[in-house]
Amino acid sequence: MYSNMIKMSADCDFKDFVDRLDPFSWLKNICAFANGIGGTLFFGLAQDGRVIGLNDAPFDDNLIQTQIRAHITPRPEYVITIISSGKVKIITLVVLAGVEAPYFCSANGVKRAYVRIGHESVPAPDQILNEIRLKAGQGTFDSTVTHLKKKDFSFTLLEATYFQRTGARFNKTDYAYFGLVSQGDLLTNAGTLLSDQAILGNSRLRCVRLDSHAGVGRFDVVLDYKDYEGGLIYLLSSGRDFIKNNTKVPFKKDGQGGLFEPDYSMGAVDEALVNALIHRDYQDLGGEIKIDVYRDQLTISSPGAPVSCDEVQGQDIEKVISVRRNPVIANLFQRLKFMDCRGGGLKKIVEETKKLPGYADDFLPTFHSTEKSFMVKLKNVNYNGEDTTAPGQSKENIPSDTEVDVMRLMRLNPKITQVEIAKAIGKSRRSVQLLTASLKKKGFVDREGSKHHGSWVLTEK
Numbered sequence: 001m002y003s004n005m006i007k008m009s010a011d012c013d014f015k016d017f018v019d020r021l022d023p024f025s026w027l028k029n030i031c032a033f034a035n036g037i038g039g040t041l042f043f044g045l046a047q048d049g050r051v052i053g054l055n056d057a058p059f060d061d062n063l064i065q066t067q068i069r070a071h072i073t074p075r076p077e078y079v080i081t082i083i084s085s086g087k088v089k090i091i092t093l094v095v096l097a098g099v100e101a102p103y104f105c106s107a108n109g110v111k112r113a114y115v116r117i118g119h120e121s122v123p124a125p126d127q128i129l130n131e132i133r134l135k136a137g138q139g140t141f142d143s144t145v146t147h148l149k150k151k152d153f154s155f156t157l158l159e160a161t162y163f164q165r166t167g168a169r170f171n172k173t174d175y176a177y178f179g180l181v182s183q184g185d186l187l188t189n190a191g192t193l194l195s196d197q198a199i200l201g202n203s204r205l206r207c208v209r210l211d212s213h214a215g216v217g218r219f220d221v222v223l224d225y226k227d228y229e230g231g232l233i234y235l236l237s238s239g240r241d242f243i244k245n246n247t248k249v250p251f252k253k254d255g256q257g258g259l260f261e262p263d264y265s266m267g268a269v270d271e272a273l274v275n276a277l278i279h280r281d282y283q284d285l286g287g288e289i290k291i292d293v294y295r296d297q298l299t300i301s302s303p304g305a306p307v308s309c310d311e312v313q314g315q316d317i318e319k320v321i322s323v324r325r326n327p328v329i330a331n332l333f334q335r336l337k338f339m340d341c342r343g344g345g346l347k348k349i350v351e352e353t354k355k356l357p358g359y360a361d362d363f364l365p366t367f368h369s370t371e372k373s374f375m376v377k378l379k380n381v382n383y384n385g386e387d388t389t390a391p392g393q394s395k396e397n398i399p400s401d402t403e404v405d406v407m408r409l410m411r412l413n414p415k416i417t418q419v420e421i422a423k424a425i426g427k428s429r430r431s432v433q434l435l436t437a438s439l440k441k442k443g444f445v446d447r448e449g450s451k452h453h454g455s456w457v458l459t460e461k
Contacts, residue, residue, distance in 0.1 A: 011039035018060040024107040031105040032114040032121035033095035034076035044090030053088025142190035142326040179328040190328040267352035276302035301375040360428035384434035410456040
């Protein structure tokens, strides 16, 4: 028994067999060993060290090496050996401590770094991942020290915002404490991004309000356009104001006084903007954060794919772990109460949107990432397919294409229900309620009889 000589530990693990259906179950151990002091993985040994053996050790040897090449980046250094023990064979995989840490393991589109805690391989928490980077001489972009001196720049907005949101003064020592300056009073990149001046030329925000639906083409009528350049707190405030000024917050009267029904949840908007600012890739010198407001949705996109995920689309948002690309900035934003420490930004965007009056599954936020960018799509819960104009502009009293489809169904079957209309046109019941209310307001449709047994009456105009 091998248990007489070795036991499962931080640098040793046993596997009964090479799981070919779920290679991730052992790949994460290899990743964790490479991110630590190294380690040995035994295939063909039971948890207590008994020799079980492998049915086809040469095949498993080749499979292990193929899976490492395909799913672990950078490629770790290792030595793999087939050992005979009596009539059976086992495989030992010795993983060396990585010199290119951190190492990431990709499975089902999700890319994560793993470390050993006790005899288990677990996802590396942010602080440990950052320590690995720093030990490997791979400090993050925002922690890198520049040649710029703090005394040559101002931080009025940062200090005022800190006092407003925490009730405490931002002292001189806090600049070093939060990683904004280094020895010699030199600014880090995080310090340049929090200053009042636009020191980094790519610290920009481009905002556009378009009189069209998303995806209709590039020849849209631009109703509002703003370019902002400056510190991150300024960009956050400016982006939030642009969205508020270019979306609506209808007020609906009810028996209890009234209810505001905004197009978008500002809680979701705030979270999406904060995520874009703290997770964007500032080394993309030609990049900028973009806000596009359409009739039916708004999108917030930023340079840089998520650190923890190859492609976010199709992933279970509950399981997507946030890895901070810019931990210095993230820590300060957390102290400013712009975000929490749980790393569940995408989940919070979904949760805040679901709180909106009139929310339906049709309005669920979506996320999309590529190798170079990340986008959040928030859908207008008050959008009903109507050909609307921008806030403050007059509306023509004509039916939209979707409203024409609804009236056609009503003409064919005056007793058709909203549920049946929704199914026929591929919309939610909430959307149909908004469509019928719009048609009534414009004078195209009226209702005779009771809510459940009445009929639709079309007025020819």
